[in-house]
Amino acid sequence: MSDQLTTTKRSTGTALTNTIAAISATGGLLFGYDTGIISSALLQLKAEFHLDTLGAEIVTSAIILGALFGCLGAGTLSDRMGRRRTVMVAAALFLIGTVMVATAHSVAMLITARLLLGLAIGAASQIVPIYIAEISPPEKRGRLVVGFQLAVVFGVTVSFVTGYLLRDHSWRIMFGIGMLPALILFVGMVFLPNSPRWLAMRGRHDEARDVLRKVRPSDEVAEQELREILEGHDEQAPWSVLAKPWVRPAVIASVGIALLCQLTGINAVMYYAPTIFSGAGFGQDSALLTSVAVGCAMICATLFGGWAVDALGRRTLLLRLLPGAVVSLIILGGLFAFHLTTGIGAWLTVLAVMGYTVFNTGSLSVAIWLIGAEVYPLSCRGKGMSLVAGSHWGADLVISLTTLSLVEGLGAGGTFWLFAAVNALALVFIARYVPETKGKSLEQLEASLKNGTFAPVAKAQKQANLQTS
Template sequence: MQNRNAHGRLSGHALTNFIATISATGGLLFGYDTGIISSALLQLRNQFHLDTLGAEIVTSAIILGALIGCLGAGSISDRIGRRRTVMIAAALFLLGTVVVSSAQSVAVLIIARLILGLAIGAASQIVPIYIAEVSPPERRGRLVVGFQLAVVFGITSSFVTGYLLRDSSWRLMFGIGMLPALILFVGMAFLPNSPRWLALNGQIEEARAVLRRVRLSDEAADRELEEIIENHDVQAPWSELAKPWVRPALTASVGIALLCQFTGINAVMYYAPTIFADAGFGQDSALLTSVAVGVGMVFATVFGGWAVDTWGRRTLLLRMLPGAVVALAVLGTTFAMHLTGGIGAWITVAAVMAYTIFNTGSLSVAIWLVGAEVYPLSCRGKGMSLVAGSHWGADLLISLTTLSLVQMLGAGWTFWLFAGVNAFAFWFVLRYVPETKGQSLEELERRLRNGTFAPVDRAVARSEARAR
């Protein structure tokens, strides 16, 4: 039995790592396709004679597509399975990349970006769920965070690619995305279905077979399957998400999704070159400094992937968010006092880097992980659709209003406003976000049902117990 378990441990970990790696390619495409437009747009403006409105429409089409894609993917994944839904997203990535790379008109560009958005939205909704439902509780955090790591690596790759190909064709910038899309599509064809989706659809022996492939032993797999069956329920309608017992999960996950955007990370990422140029750096230097921001995001996400399973999800958020508040307060001060050039420019760079690390290493790490963990199996797909929809809706709002905020309030007050939102995020996590480290998805569902899910609910339960 000892040798058999040792073999099972090796193959189980190897398979879950392979599943997480192939699935996370969807995150790589997510990051690359959203980030590359910032470099490609410089050439697109000239070739297609885009005015400001045209550039905004071409840029925003991908966000609108993502919003539609994530809301539709939940029902599709519940019906045909997580794996097949990821394959559909991969096919859309391929189609969108081919169309955008060969576009001869603005209309085709917009349609292609919309298709890529559908793929990104579907991937952001379903890939974290698929990884979470296959992973063991003790490794679920770092494996799901691998998706976010792939996203920030894709963003950084787009910054580097845009800089290196700044004198080449924009078609090549977009076309590079075909390779990871093909890897995702072919790789998913060889991966197993989610055991929890199989069990939910009555395919118990198929679920057992998958669990035995990805767990340390057959006994561990069988115990987990019994727990899944014990909590087994039919697919629930959208209205289930509004029921009081599910509401704490909705509050925690959607709250993190909204705050991930409203705390300003994408605003800083989108406009980092502009921020650095205003601080006194030349255009090329500003672009290179933006690459440094992307590298900082990668390292912060790697750290977060370690911390979510070592410190815990909630603890990570509470330890990192105060650093983001301080960094934004400093950034706002440098702009309010017009400290550009010389030492002021380097303080600005340090503040942007610090904010990026503290925010990316906390909220950006937690958004897809917490969303994939907290919902009951019967409405997990639909719940994650709302998480992804909240993320993309807030992203669209932030991308459309950041420059207006800077013009209306000034850069200093804008960054102070973001600092205040980060402080609010700390309070929100303290009150509404539970610790999910090391707990099975079924344990978290039981906490929802017995009313001890959110920290505030558990505090009330303890007070009532002492009173009795």
């Protein structure tokens, strides 16, 4: 009878954890859809609003600028209000922004609506991965947090498919579809529990215990985890703690991954793929279909990454896949540089884009939100994740504002070769500064920061010192 109760409790806890992760990840779906739909809608917006290259870049980038401010503000907000309520605020902003963008009749209103959507996206990117990570058990944390990124790329793919199917209809419908997942997110979060770690940080230990008992396989496991949280718990820290030497390795690793996720070019391909391919001689319909294929490749890569982060490890996944992204971009750059994008070259171009998408999305895009949510101490996790998300959106803003200009200045071939070089540099950075976090509790990772064994280069140096002493 006791074994049956334990099995039932384990199944109930797993089901609740999965439900929490799934509903929370709807924020990722909105993130992906609202950032991705612009690539299809832009073809209509440029004609209706008479947008030149700069105008197209501003409309595209407005959402990124909003996301930059949204993620920076969400850190303090989530520490005060809680992870769950902050997600609800983001859902409300998604709803308001979607209504505004779908009814915009001027460039100014369009940009304002996109800024508001950006605030929601920035907040969601900061808080949803933390909420999922803080409520998940260590052995499942990887794939559950990657579920957020899976929702992002699924949202991007849905936006590409929607853009293709509605290519002969109004762009307003394309944007308006985003209201449904925003409603699901807002209503769903009403019924979910608070993060047990946030509750513990606020001194609400009994409430933290109750949540842990609901999402863990036994009361004993819940009690042990609560003890570890309380033993390693510090008071809520100010922003200045992120500059302290013992926290700095977490900042370097997480912010480095966040910057490289964008500087390696993945969103340049996502945002401007139809425009780039149209300029290379593809018809408009073919360009949109290529974007759908890119989205499907992103989903497959993220599904693989969601398995691999727990089976192989975060660091191992990054080091194994990124070389493929470098090779794909070198080939892609050559096809454009030597004008080989017609005939059989057109198919080679699509395959190179797909290869790059799989290798880059399956590594950096999978790891960014997971590593950012894992590596910071509880006392500054919200602020640390704000810094991660802010770095991501800041780099994204630079990429979205400059990609079309880079293509015009360097040519598509030169632009892709530049991204190949950045992907190669990413390999060196990961080898030196990004630790393996697979299977470790959040409290164990915090302990490695405090004892100086967090970064691979520091850990290797410490081991060498011990051997020679």
